[in-house]
Structures are given as C-alpha cells and as structure tokens.
Amino acid sequence: MILLNDKNQELTLKAVFKEDELNPLIIKESNRTTLISEDKTIYAYFDKALDFKTVTKFICNFIKTNKYNVNIDIDSFKKGAQENSCVGRAIMESVFYADYEEFSLKTTKKNNVKPTINLLHNCSRAQEKFEEVKIKMELVNFARTLQDTPPNLMYPEMFANKIKEMAAGIPNLTVKILDKKEIEQEKMGLLLAVNAGSNLEPRVVVLEYKGNPSNTEKVGLIGKGITFDSGGYNLKPSNAMVGMKFDMSGAAIVCSTIIALAKQKANVNISAVACLTENRIGGKATLTESIITSMNGKTVQIDNTDAEGRLVLADGITYAIRKLNVTKLIEASTLTGAILVALGKTMTGVFANNDEWYQEFANATEHSHEEIWRMPIKAEHFEAMRKTPIADLTNAEPSRFAGSSTAAAFLCEFVEDKPYIHLDIAGTADDNNRGTGVMLKTLFEMFK
Numbered sequence: 001m002i003l004l005n006d007k008n009q010e011l012t013l014k015a016v017f018k019e020d021e022l023n024p025l026i027i028k029e030s031n032r033t034t035l036i037s038e039d040k041t042i043y044a045y046f047d048k049a050l051d052f053k054t055v056t057k058f059i060c061n062f063i064k065t066n067k068y069n070v071n072i073d074i075d076s077f078k079k080g081a082q083e084n085s086c087v088g089r090a091i092m093e094s095v096f097y098a099d100y101e102e103f104s105l106k107t108t109k110k111n112n113v114k115p116t117i118n119l120l121h122n123c124s125r126a127q128e129k130f131e132e133v134k135i136k137m138e139l140v141n142f143a144r145t146l147q148d149t150p151p152n153l154m155y156p157e158m159f160a161n162k163i164k165e166m167a168a169g170i171p172n173l174t175v176k177i178l179d180k181k182e183i184e185q186e187k188m189g190l191l192l193a194v195n196a197g198s199n200l201e202p203r204v205v206v207l208e209y210k211g212n213p214s215n216t217e218k219v220g221l222i223g224k225g226i227t228f229d230s231g232g233y234n235l236k237p238s239n240a241m242v243g244m245k246f247d248m249s250g251a252a253i254v255c256s257t258i259i260a261l262a263k264q265k266a267n268v269n270i271s272a273v274a275c276l277t278e279n280r281i282g283g284k285a286t287l288t289e290s291i292i293t294s295m296n297g298k299t300v301q302i303d304n305t306d307a308e309g310r311l312v313l314a315d316g317i318t319y320a321i322r323k324l325n326v327t328k329l330i331e332a333s334t335l336t337g338a339i340l341v342a343l344g345k346t347m348t349g350v351f352a353n354n355d356e357w358y359q360e361f362a363n364a365t366e367h368s369h370e371e372i373w374r375m376p377i378k379a380e381h382f383e384a385m386r387k388t389p390i391a392d393l394t395n396a397e398p399s400r401f402a403g404s405s406t407a408a409a410f411l412c413e414f415v416e417d418k419p420y421i422h423l424d425i426a427g428t429a430d431d432n433n434r435g436t437g438v439m440l441k442t443l444f445e446m447f448k
C-alpha cells in the first residue's frame with residue numbers, strides 16, 4: 001500500500017549528504033543505505049546534489065528489495081536536491097512504478113506480502129500532487145500490463161475489451177470499437193491488408209475525451225497496435241521475432257494516456273485511435289508487390305510486409321482527421337529497428353513536421369524527464385518513398401538508408417496539413433523484456 005502523510009510506520013528512509021554531520025556508522029558510499037535500528041532509520045547516503053534520474057533509480061532499487069513497512073522522508077531528499085529537479089515527484093512516481101506487480105503466470109508465486117510505504121511530504125500541495133501521480137502511474141502500470149501480456153492472450157479483441165473495461169464510467173470519455181465489418185465500411189484498406197494473414201479479426205479502438213467543449217482544438221493520438229509482428233511473408237528471422245508482442249506498445253500507451261487525462265479531468269479535447277491486428281503469414285496473407293488503396297485514397301505498393309506499422313498507422317491517421325476532425329496529431333509506434341541503431345534503448349526518436357508543435361512536446365519532456373532526440377524528415381526521404389512507377393507510395397524502399405526517417409516521411413504523406421509528431425519508441429517501449437509505458441508521462445504532462 002502506498003500512502004501519504006499517514007500513520008507513522010516504525011522505520012523511516014532518510015537521505016543524508018556528504019556535508020551533513022553524520023553518525024559514523026553510516027556507510028559513506030553514494031546510493032548506499034545503512035539501517036541504524038536505534039534511530040529507527042534507514043539512511044541513504046549521497047555524495048552529490050540529487051537529480052531526477054538518480055533519485056528515480058535509487059527509489060526503484062530500494063522498493064524492489066525492501067521488505068519493511070517504511071516512511072519515506074521526501075523532505076530529506078529535497079533538502080539535498082538540485083534546483084528544479086522535482087525529486088518529490090520523482091520519488092512518488094518511482095514508488096508507484098516499482099511497487100507494481102509485474103505480469104506473471106507462474107503457478108508457484110512467491111509469498112508476496114507487500115510492505116506499506118508511507119510518504120512523508122511537508123508541502124501544502126502534497127495531497128494534490130500525490131493524487132495526480134497516482135492516476136498517472138496507475139495508467140502507466142496498466143499500459144505495462146497490456147504490453148507484457150503474451151500475444152496469445154493480448155490479441156486485438158482482448159485489447160479492445162481491456163480498454164473498454166478500464167474506460168468505463170469515466171465522465172466525458174467515450175469508447176468506440178470498430179470490428180472488421182466496420183473497418184471494411186470505413187475502407188481502411190491498409191489495416192485490412194496487414195490483417196489478411198491473421199485468423200483473428202482486427203479492431204480499431206477510438207477513445208474520445210472532451211474536457212474543454214468550448215475549444216475547437218482537438219488533439220488526436222494514434223497508436224500502433226500490432227499484437228504480434230511475425231513480419232508476414234517477409235518473415236522475420238527467429239532472433240528478430242523476439243519481443244514482437246511489444247509491437248502494440250504505441251496503442252497501449254495512447255489509450256492509457258487518454259484514460260489518465262480523463263481521470264485527471266484535464267482541460268483538453270483529446271482522442272486516441274489504436275489500430276490493432278496481428279501481422280502473420282498464411283494462405284490469405286498479403287503478398288509483396290500488392291497495391292492497396294488506403295482510407296484516404298492514396299495507393300500503396302507493399303514492398304515489404306514487415307513494414308506493416310506505417311500501413312495501419314496511415315489509416316489510423318486518416319480516421320482521426322476525417323472522422324474525428326482532429327486538428328493536431330501525435331502518433332506513437334514501435335516503428336523501426338533503425339531507431340535502435342541510431343538512438344539505442346534510452347532515447348525515443350521524435351519526428352515533427354512543425355517546429356512549434358515539436359517545441360510544445362519537447363517542453364513537456366523537460367518536466368517528465370523522459371529522454372528524446374529529434375530526428376530529421378527531409379525531401380530525400382519523401383522522394384525515396386514515392387519511387388514506384390505503379391502506385392503513389394511504396395511502404396519500403398530498397399536501400400534501408402535512414403530507415404527511421406523514410407518511415408516518418410511515409411506517415412507524413414497522410415497527415416494532410418496537420419501539425420504532426422511521430423514518436424518512434426522501438427528502442428524504449430521495453431526494457432529487459434518488460435514494457436515501460438514510455439512517453440505516457442510526457443503526454444500526460446503536455447495535456448493535463
């Protein structure tokens with residue numbers, strides 16, 4: 001249980017710093033803890049001023065190994081923190097993140113009696129901040145469970161049910177789920193082409209939150225929801241197929257973001273469109289060199305069935321523009337292996353067709369402390385994706401050079417004139433084979 005300024009627990013975790021006058025028993029190694037039972041205190045020693053990242057890492061490790069009911073003295077951490085480092089929020093977020101019970105179907109479960117964590121924070125807005133973090137982290141953890149659930153259990157219909165269940169009864173929030181017939185009626189040809197090899201129906205989950213009815217601005221969040229990416233006829237080799245249950249992470253994150261914002265009663269109009277299907281092989285699966293008409297009418301030559309994310313997203317973007325009348329777009333997807341090569345596992349690649357819209361997003365990451373790096377979309381990337389004599393676009397150009405940028409350029413072809421941000425989370429959506437719920441905190445920060 002995680003509490004705020006509640007009944008005192010017997011032990012307290014307290015931060016101490018190099019310059020403090022210290023009990024000689026305290027181990028003076030940074031990030032080390034010493035339990036001194038006479039003081040009923042676990043001392044955490046730090047040799048320099050704390051920042052958001054250091055505190056986050058420390059608290060996550062502490063919570064994962066801790067067996068005691070404890071108070072965490074947030075104020076002691078704040079005393080030794082760098083200016084504007086938001087360590088109070090960092091502690092709250094990390095406690096909720098680390099305390100979450102990770103998905104498991106082990107039949108021999110450890111006897112997991114979770115200790116009580118009582119956060120001590122002497123601040124007039126402590127309660128308000130705590131409630132906000134609680135909502136946000138509940139939905140981060142919900143997204144992580146969706147991500148971690150194996151692909152035989154988290155298929156499009158199940159994903160849609162889970163979202164519907166989670167969104168039920170929240171004011172000003174509506175859920176609509178399109179089944180295959182409705183997707184056909186909407187002429188979402190690209191989504192249907194990816195779905196063709198699957199024996200399971202696709203779904204489009206549409207969440208609409210109206211928190212500011214007098215405003216005409218409406219943001220659309222689009223998420224890639226490939227519940228398993230085998231590659232299709234361009235079948236992935238075994239080692240590259242590992243972790244492809246996480247290919248629905250974008251969908252999990254955008255849906256969870258909307259639910260969090262609705263629970264927070266954010267003053268914004270914002271919708272999510274999640275395009276869900278498996279990408280599989282089989283007698284009905286789409287063949288390479290097929291040409292498919294998208295929902296917005298452009299024709300696409302499918303030169304690589306493993307570049308399926310951009311296909312389902314293109315129709316998702318068109319749906320958001322044409323059917324929901326969104327004025328601005330942010331889309332999240334585990335889109336390219338190339339972004340892993342470029343940025344590794346810590347930074348999300350951000351692409352934008354509009355500098356102001358990018359800046360708003362970048363500002364939000366200053367508060368969320370999620371790491372991003374802006375990547376280019378240039379004329380040559382558009383050119384590469386238009387290089388096919390018999391269709392408007394190809395979904396994969398042969399060179400693979402600048403693979404993340406050409407993918408982004410393809411998506412830009414569908415945003416009409418709307419300000420658009422594309423988040424390539426292929427590197428950051430999971431960590432050590434566990435979902436992270438990455439970018440939800442940033443999106444929450446941006447729109448709360």
Ligand code: BES
Nearest residue numbers: 304306307308334335336337338396426
């Ligand atoms: N889902 C993958 C991208 C991916 C790769 C995510 C590694 C996470 C880890 C995506 O659908 C894909 O296969 N992309 C291809 C595109 C190529 C065929 C143009 C890729 O990156 O190789």
Ligand code: ZN
Nearest residue numbers: 229306307308
């Ligand atoms: Zn793929």
Ligand code: ZN
Nearest residue numbers: 226229247309
């Ligand atoms: Zn994929």
